[in-house]
Amino acid sequence: MPVVTFISHDGQEQEVHVPAGTSVMHAAVDNGVSGILADCGGACSCATCHCFVDEAWTEKVGAADDVEAQMLDFVIDPQPNSRLSCQIIVNDELDGLVVRLPATQF
Amino acid sequence: MDSEHAVIIGASHAAAQLGASLRQGGWQGNISIVGDEAIPPYQRPPLSKAYLAGEKHSDELLIRPATFYEKSAIDLVLGTRVTAIDRQAKTVTLHDGGSIPYTRLALTTGARVRKLSLPGHDLDGVFYLRDLQDVDRIRAYVGRGKSAVIIGGGYIGLETAASMRKLGMQVTVLEAMPRILQRVTAPEVSAFYSRIHGEEGVNIVTDASVESLEGSGKVAAVRLADGTRLDADLVVIGVGVMPATELAEAAGLEVDNGIAVDEFARTSDPDIVAAGDCTSHYNPIYDRRLRLESVQNATDQAKTAANTLCGKLEAYHALPWFWSDQFDLKLQIAGLSQGFDRVVLRGASDTGRSFAAFYFGGDRLLAVDAVNRPKEFMMVRRALTTGMRADPDKLADDSSDIQQAFS
Numbered sequence A: 001m002p003v004v005t006f007i008s009h010d011g012q013e014q015e016v017h018v019p020a021g022t023s024v025m026h027a028a029v030d031n032g033v034s035g036i037l038a039d040c041g042g043a044c045s046c047a048t049c050h051c052f053v054d055e056a057w058t059e060k061v062g063a064a065d066d067v068e069a070q071m072l073d074f075v076i077d078p079q080p081n082s083r084l085s086c087q088i089i090v091n092d093e094l095d096g097l098v099v100r101l102p103a104t105q106f
Numbered sequence B: 001m002d003s004e005h006a007v008i009i010g011a012s013h014a015a016a017q018l019g020a021s022l023r024q025g026g027w028q029g030n031i032s033i034v035g036d037e038a039i040p041p042y043q044r045p046p047l048s049k050a051y052l053a054g055e056k057h058s059d060e061l062l063i064r065p066a067t068f069y070e071k072s073a074i075d076l077v078l079g080t081r082v083t084a085i086d087r088q089a090k091t092v093t094l095h096d097g098g099s100i101p102y103t104r105l106a107l108t109t110g111a112r113v114r115k116l117s118l119p120g121h122d123l124d125g126v127f128y129l130r131d132l133q134d135v136d137r138i139r140a141y142v143g144r145g146k147s148a149v150i151i152g153g154g155y156i157g158l159e160t161a162a163s164m165r166k167l168g169m170q171v172t173v174l175e176a177m178p179r180i181l182q183r184v185t186a187p188e189v190s191a192f193y194s195r196i197h198g199e200e201g202v203n204i205v206t207d208a209s210v211e212s213l214e215g216s217g218k219v220a221a222v223r224l225a226d227g228t229r230l231d232a233d234l235v236v237i238g239v240g241v242m243p244a245t246e247l248a249e250a251a252g253l254e255v256d257n258g259i260a261v262d263e264f265a266r267t268s269d270p271d272i273v274a275a276g277d278c279t280s281h282y283n284p285i286y287d288r289r290l291r292l293e294s295v296q297n298a299t300d301q302a303k304t305a306a307n308t309l310c311g312k313l314e315a316y317h318a319l320p321w322f323w324s325d326q327f328d329l330k331l332q333i334a335g336l337s338q339g340f341d342r343v344v345l346r347g348a349s350d351t352g353r354s355f356a357a358f359y360f361g362g363d364r365l366l367a368v369d370a371v372n373r374p375k376e377f378m379m380v381r382r383a384l385t386t387g388m389r390a391d392p393d394k395l396a397d398d399s400s401d402i403q404q405a406f407s
């Protein structure tokens, strides 16, 4: 099962194992990782699942689509590696993925 | 004294958040969530959207997996209805005669559908849409080429219509008012949704007065007061919900269009909090009592309620927001438009599929309905949260940067 590591804004690491096909958002919520709120449950409507993809992984994860990119423009502290975690689906290619979480979602 | 025991009645959005937030907030005692549905708390919004359209499996609906509750030492008591609250003895009575003692109680009983007592309402094939079970029953009746009549042109009715069109069905929406979404949007937004549903092949009938549902055993048609007869393999009624307040009322708690709670989610009994669709609360941004029906409110108010139970009083003042997905339209709403006296449009609502409607009360921005306009939604959510002011002329200028319209 792919492993995803979440690093909170104050540096705490949490490793979770998730079945391929799970979104990074669900990987967090299902395992009680705080820092991801995911109010809309993954509908790409709330932008409270913002995360920063570790630089080593940005290429493999790929870019946000247009809707997501527009939402990301308005999250707190947007960065080039910002993504909405509900829109990243974990697969075997992403085994070992590292994402960082912002201090606040809005 | 016995150890603390928080009992949460209802097992849906608000309950799932309350339980998780209690543990996050350091609640040491027991936690039980008692709900009458058979499965752990699940996302309701996809019921009329991806789940009805067959694009999502029921496993994908769970807000958190069952293992989360185990790991968090939250006892899920499912398939169990609470029939009474005894505030003196501090126990809740269950439908099977059992009872559970509590030291603190949380009511997250949500809302129930408003029922219509039309002739023929008890025919097979006539449904309401609130629970997973409702949609599973509806799904047994859907199919390419079949006819559906949806009574009620609110968000849920329109989402249901869109999902059924995706399934290749003939769909009619009956709305009693002169326009769909009349209670919740400006005429321009109603006209937009009417146009799109028309373009997508949905037959929308406004000013419709339903006289009866016809059929023998199973529904076959809907009869309108003007004599029109619409074929129907199934009928879905979506005419709003009412807060589930009976338990609270019977227990003597204050009820005012929902279980009345203060800004800390406390009911009139200091040992009992409440959150979500079942409550009404005072909102400082809009300076009035509100009863909201949204995931945002269920989640945010549940966090407040959990804090309160953990002894940390933090007032609830989150900005209301909502979304609705129909066809390729992503509607995002920030704020509450009720009481608006002016609407400013950005982009065209009478052509295309992307625009935003800004609602003003005097010179104050109240809300936005943003259709395929995530920037406008995000900007207004931020502006209303931080108290920024909006310039209507700049908002209307679609060629200018949205941020320029706020100061």
Ligand SMILES: Cc1cc2nc3c(=O)[nH]c(=O)nc-3n(C[C@H](O)[C@H](O)[C@H](O)COP(=O)(O)OP(=O)(O)OC[C@H]3O[C@@H](n4cnc5c(N)ncnc54)[C@H](O)[C@@H]3O)c2cc1C
Binding pocket: B009, B010, B011, B012, B013, B014, B015, B034, B035, B036, B037, B044, B045, B046, B047, B048, B080, B081, B082, B083, B108, B109, B110, B111, B112, B129, B130, B131, B156, B244, B247, B275, B276, B277, B278, B292, B293, B294, B295, B296, B298, B321, B322, B323, B324, B325
């Ligand atoms: C089809 C549909 C689509 C929606 N779409 C959206 C959307 O896109 N965006 C949005 O923000 N909101 C949407 N909503 C609204 C949203 O789902 C509700 O606001 C939310 O579910 C409220 O959560 P709640 O926990 O307060 O109550 P509910 O979800 O109503 O849950 C209450 C639960 O308590 C149980 N219960 C009640 N009384 C008892 C008792 N005595 N004993 C045991 N259990 C009891 C009920 O059976 C129910 O399971 C939608 C709702 C529906 C039905």
Ligand code: FES
Binding pocket: A025, A037, A038, A039, A040, A041, A042, A043, A044, A045, A046, A047, A048, A049, A084, A085, A086, A087
């Ligand atoms: S969970 Fe709402 S946008 Fe990702």
